[in-house]
Amino acid sequence: MSSNQLTLAPAPPSEAAEQVRLEVRQFLAEELAAGTFTTHVDTWLSGVDPDFSRKLGARGWLGMTWPREYGGHERTAMERYAVTEELLAAGAPVAAHWIADRQSGPNLLRYGTEAQRKEILPRIAAGECYFVIGMSEPDSGSDLASIRTRAARNADGDFVVNGAKVWTSNAHHSHYGIVLVRTGPPGEGPRGKHQGLTQLLVDLSLPGITVNPIRILDGGHHFNEVVFDDVVVPGDMLLGTEGAGWHQVTAELAFERSGPERFLSTWPLLAEFGRRAAATGDPAQLATLGRLSARALALRQLSLRIAAALDRGELPDIPAALVKDVGTTFEQDVVDEVRRVVDVPASLDSPDPLGRALAEAQLHAPGYTLRGGTNEILRGIVARGLGLR
Amino acid sequence: MSDQDLVVETVRDILTGHEPLLLTADRPWDEGLWADLAEAGLTGVGLPEEAGGSGGELADAVAVVRTLAAGAGAVPVAEQLLVAAPALLAADLDLPSPEEPLTVAVDGAVTAEPSDDGDGPGRFTLTGTAVDVPWAGVAQHVAVLASPPAGIEGAVLAVVDTAGLAASRAVNLAGEPRGSLVLDGVGVPGALLSPAQAQLVRARLALARAVQVSAALEQVLAWTVQYAGERQQFGRPLGRFQAIQMELAEMAGEVTSTAALVDAAVQALDRGEDTVVLAAAAAKVRAGSAVEVVAKRAHQVHGAIGFTQEYRLHHLTRRCWSWRDEGGNELVWSRALGAGLVAGGGDDLWPALTRVV
Numbered sequence: 122m123s124s125n126q127l128t129l130a131p132a133p134p135s136e137a138a139e140q141v142r143l144e145v146r147q148f149l150a151e152e153l154a155a156g157t158f159t160t161h162v163d164t165w166l167s168g169v170d171p172d173f174s175r176k177l178g179a180r181g182w183l184g185m186t187w188p189r190e191y192g193g194h195e196r197t198a199m200e201r202y203a204v205t206e207e208l209l210a211a212g213a214p215v216a217a218h219w220i221a222d223r224q225s226g227p228n229l230l231r232y233g234t235e236a237q238r239k240e241i242l243p244r245i246a247a248g249e250c251y252f253v254i255g256m257s258e259p260d261s262g263s264d265l266a267s268i269r270t271r272a273a274r275n276a277d278g279d280f281v282v283n284g285a286k287v288w289t290s291n292a293h294h295s296h297y298g299i300v301l302v303r304t305g306p307p308g309e310g311p312r313g314k315h316q317g318l319t320q321l322l323v324d325l326s327l328p329g330i331t332v333n334p335i336r337i338l339d340g341g342h343h344f345n346e347v348v349f350d351d352v353v354v355p356g357d358m359l360l361g362t363e364g365a366g367w368h369q370v371t372a373e374l375a376f377e378r379s380g381p382e383r384f385l386s387t388w389p390l391l392a393e394f395g396r397r398a399a400a401t402g403d404p405a406q407l408a409t410l411g412r413l414s415a416r417a418l419a420l421r422q423l424s425l426r427i428a429a430a431l432d433r434g435e436l437p438d439i440p441a442a443l444v445k446d447v448g449t450t451f452e453q454d455v456v457d458e459v460r461r462v463v464d465v466p467a468s469l470d471s472p473d474p475l476g477r478a479l480a481e482a483q484l485h486a487p488g489y490t491l492r493g494g495t496n497e498i499l500r501g502i503v504a505r506g507l508g509l510r
Numbered sequence: 511m512s513d514q515d516l517v518v519e520t521v522r523d524i525l526t527g528h529e530p531l532l533l534t535a536d537r538p539w540d541e542g543l544w545a546d547l548a549e550a551g552l553t554g555v556g557l558p559e560e561a562g563g564s565g566g567e568l569a570d571a572v573a574v575v576r577t578l579a580a581g582a583g584a585v586p587v588a589e590q591l592l593v594a595a596p597a598l599l600a601a602d603l604d605l606p607s608p609e610e611p612l613t614v615a616v617d618g619a620v621t622a623e624p625s626d627d628g629d630g631p632g633r634f635t636l637t638g639t640a641v642d643v644p645w646a647g648v649a650q651h652v653a654v655l656a657s658p659p660a661g662i663e664g665a666v667l668a669v670v671d672t673a674g675l676a677a678s679r680a681v682n683l684a685g686e687p688r689g690s691l692v693l694d695g696v697g698v699p700g701a702l703l704s705p706a707q708a709q710l711v712r713a714r715l716a717l718a719r720a721v722q723v724s725a726a727l728e729q730v731l732a733w734t735v736q737y738a739g740e741r742q743q744f745g746r747p748l749g750r751f752q753a754i755q756m757e758l759a760e761m762a763g764e765v766t767s768t769a770a771l772v773d774a775a776v777q778a779l780d781r782g783e784d785t786v787v788l789a790a791a792a793a794k795v796r797a798g799s800a801v802e803v804v805a806k807r808a809h810q811v812h813g814a815i816g817f818t819q820e821y822r823l824h825h826l827t828r829r830c831w832s833w834r835d836e837g838g839n840e841l842v843w844s845r846a847l848g849a850g851l852v853a854g855g856g857d858d859l860w861p862a863l864t865r866v867v
Contacts, residue, residue: 127766131773146861210860392859399856404845407852411844414851414859415771415795418866422770440766447763500759507735507758509749 126439126506131422132429135199142203145182149211152176160212162481163386166343166488168214169294171248177208177215178248183222186431187230192243202428206381206421212389216291216343221245224376225252225299229322232361232369237322241297254377255286255300255323255347256370263498265301266314266367270349272302272321278356280304280321282329282349288492292332292345298323299373300349301366318366322358329353339469339484372436377493379427379441384420384448386489387455390478391417394459397475409462413455420448442494442502449489449496456482513566514573520550521577530582530825533685539648540584544611547578553587554608557595561605568780575718576725582825584686586645589613592718594653597711601667601701603632606651613649615640616712616837620693622656622666627697634668634700636693642836646689647677654693655711658702665708668700682832684825706787713790715837717775720790723797723833724765724772726826727804731765733823734758734808741813748811757807764800771796774867788850788866791843798834798843805830 152158152173161168177183185201187193208215226245229238244250261268270284282302292298305317325332329352335344361369391413398406423444430437460467460479467479490496504510528543547553556571557563571591578587594614595605606612620638627633636656643652649672656666670693678689703711735758738749748754775793778786805827809816816823834840851862 127762128769131770131777142864206864388860395852395859396856398848399852407848408841408844409848410851410859411791411846411848412795412799412840414847414863415792415799415844416767417863418774418789418792419767419771419796421864422774422867423767426770443759443763443766446759447767450763497756500756501752503759503762504749504755507762509735509738509755509758 127443127503129423129426129430129437129440132199132425135197135203137197138199138203141182141196141200142207144180145204145207148180149207149213152213153211158214160389160392161214162212162389162478163485163488164212164389165209165215165219165382165386166290166485166492167216167341168212169216169291170214171217171294173214174218174248174251176248177218178246183218183248184226184242184246187226187242187246191230191238192246194246198428198431199425202381202425206385209382209385210388210392217251217294218245218248219382220254220290220295221250221252221297223380224254224373225297227376228299228320228360228369228373231372232320233322234357236357237360241322250297251291251295253289253292253295253298253325253347255289255298257286257288259285259287259346263495265370266318268301268303268318270300270302272304272319272354274356275353280354280356280359282321282323282352282354284349286347286349287335287344289332289345289347290343292325292347293334293342295325298325298347299360301370304366305364315367317364318370319363320360320366320369321354322360323352323354324358327352327354337485337488339481371438374494375436375438375441378445378499379424379431379437381421381424383445383493384417384424384451386449386485387452387482388417390459390475390482391455393475393478394463397463403462405462409458413451413458416451416454420444420451423447439502439506442499443506445493446496446499446503452489453486456486514569517552517555517566517570517573518577521547521552521574522581524550524552525577525581525583528581528583530822531584532819533584533681535679538584538681538685538687539586539645543583544585547585547587548609553590553611556591557599557605557608561599563595563605563608568776572721572776575721579722579725579829580729580826582726582829586611586613586649588718588722589644589649589715592721593711593714594651597667597714598653598669600707600710601703603667603669603699603701606669606671610650611645611648612651612653613643613645614653614655614711614715615643615691616655616715617642618690620654620656621659622668622700623659625697629697629699632699632701633697634666635695635697636668636670636700637695638693640691640693642680642688643677643691644836645687646691647672647679647687652691655703655708656700662702664702664704665711666700667703667708667711668698670696670698682829682836684828684832686829686832688836709787712838713787714779716794716843717772717779717790719833719837720768720772720793720797721776723801723830724768726830726833727765727768727797727800730804730808730823730826730830731758731761734761734811738811754811757811761804761807764803768793768797768800771867778867785866788847791847791850792866794838794843795840795847798840801830801834
């Protein structure tokens with residue numbers, strides 16, 4: 122197996138990561154005790170709290186791996202991994218900055234102009250500037266290269282954008298989007314549609330942008346439709362190379378898919394279930410807790426390996442696809458497995474915290490295996506790693 | 511080339527002369543393979559030279575075990591290198607010669623009483639029946655984990671020479687001997703173990719089986735990918751069909767997850783961490799549940815040929831179906847893991863989890 126593209130070397134132990142892990146754990150315990158947040162499931166989608174994001178920024182826990190000249194802290198991906206893991210395990214409100222810190226910032230670092238980096242990255246690292254992902258459209262989901270949002274240069278060299286993006290998490294709280302648009306015609310052949318795509322850095326306050334809410338199953342407003350109607354995006358807001366959008370978006374997806382949020386979205390439910398199993402001592406509950414924990418432990422090892430690969434300068438897109446497939450399946454299975462061994466109805470109004478956690482996790486569950494690439498798409502990538510495609 | 515690469519290459523070279531056997535009552539193990547491994551010093555890898563071993567690290571011993579598991583080698587190497595010999599060494603007991611197969615018995619009803627048979631201190635009399643003994647009737651020595659004398663906690667670990675002992679014939683799903691040994695008041699060297707030390711012996715056996723499962727499943731995946739690339743239906747290789755790709759990708763997820771956790775548990779054992787029992791428990795549970803998916807999908811993709819003794823697949827799938835049961839199945843170890851993770855209180859599941867590996 123070591124010769125295939127799926128297996129990464131084990132992560133070396135990182136004392137610095139364990140140190141910052143304890144610092145974050147202490148901080149979270151204090152914030153919980155002070156009541157500044159309460160634990161919820163899937164808070165990297167639903168927990169928007171700019172004050173909390175700014176606190177993380179002030180402690181140096183955003184933009185952790187970026188160069189200091191851009192507001193970063195030049196720490197390792199392993200240290201960043203420990204920080205994100207602790208935040209997710211606590212169900213902390215991290216949604217405001219999550220996309221910016223995870224993928225938009227790294228994308229800007231890689232492809233942005235010096236002016237773009239200087240202007241935006243320090244604000245992301247401070248927890249003050251939030252991003253959305255501008256990929257999916259009403260008619261383009263898994264077939265991302267079929268997008269129809271267009272941008273054409275006007276006489277001033279600016280881009281005039283028309284079209285719509287959907288499932289745009291927290292656009293109503295965000296400042297910028299990295300928007301994938303078609304700027305040129307597709308080429309010939311099956312991969313020809315990858316040509317002519319471009320990423321633009323779009324200020325969401327520009328005239329002509331309308332943000333329409335789309336409510337998810339629990340009634341929460343996180344998703345949006347973002348409509349672009351003759352939006353004039355300055356020419357210097359081109360991100361990277363015109364026509365290289367597909368290549369850039371693939372790199373961005375490697376960041377999007379590689380983190381611990383791909384198996385920890387329902388951890389707060391498992392934590393609540395752990396309390397229950399400890400209190401009852403019920404053998405069936407303890408066995409379920411052990412079985413789920415064994416899966417979580419394996420996923421941690423895989424995710425740590427990805428963080429270590431990022432530290433080596435690799436972009437492990439195929440292993441990341443595998444971990445996201447296995448991890449998001451686990452997130453859904455947590456709901457099913459827990460409810461089999463407790464007689465607690467899932468309800469957002471439950472007097473029992475376990476009932477509330479079950480309800481939150483269940484109502485968010487369909488999203489786990491869709492967002493950031495469906496598991497069918499991911500398994501196709503894994504199959505490519507196995508040499509089948 | 512690392513030390514482990516060299517070890518793996520040596521074992522593979524030896525395996526090329528020993529195709530997997532269909533085990534029977536007349537041929538319960540691969541004696542020729544054992545002889546070749548012993549001659550090359552591979553049955554003492556990871557054991558210190560001063561104790562009669564070949565030297566090397568735990569990682570080297572794991573590499574030997576993985577390679578033999580993937581090759582369906584019918585020899586008691588996992589039991590010897592990863593369980594019995596290290597347990598005896600940890601208890602300050604003398605090792606038999608690594609060239610003589612040594613196994614381990616942790617199940618059954620065997621009691622140990624201190625004996626004064628004139629052979630000095632550290633002698634015990636064992637009485638009872640050890641059950642599900644790997645390679646019973648094949649191994650020349652057994653490290654037996656026995657109940658301690660009344661009033662003492664923990665266990666007694668004793669070394670039994672099997673010469674003259676009757677072994678009942680019982681085999682696992684792959685035909686590997688798993689019979690019982692009747693111990694009728696035999697006087698043997700032994701040592702008292704604390705409850706934690708006794709549990710570590712059990713954890714070693716669980717982890718050894720998890721290592722074997724992990725390696726075997728990697729091989730099963732590789733065979734299945736290869737088969738899907740070669741077998742043509744409807745004018746194209748099976749692997750071109752999306753339905754088959756989904757099955758293989760799911761297998762890869764299970765195999766990769768298992769390998770990562772098993773590696774981490776082996777490292778925890780190597781570092782002597784006090785969480786090693788929980789790490790081994792998690793590895794065994796993860797490996798066992800991977801068998802469900804990987805063996806099922808592998809047989810599905812292989813079709814009817816994989817369901818026959820003519821084809822190689824069964825050598826590994828049958829072993830995996832048994833290895834997941836042996837040394838404690840998923841139920842046993844998932845309860846132990848769940849209880850262990852909340853032993854300090856139900857509020858600390860996450861910190862407890864991050865300490866395991």
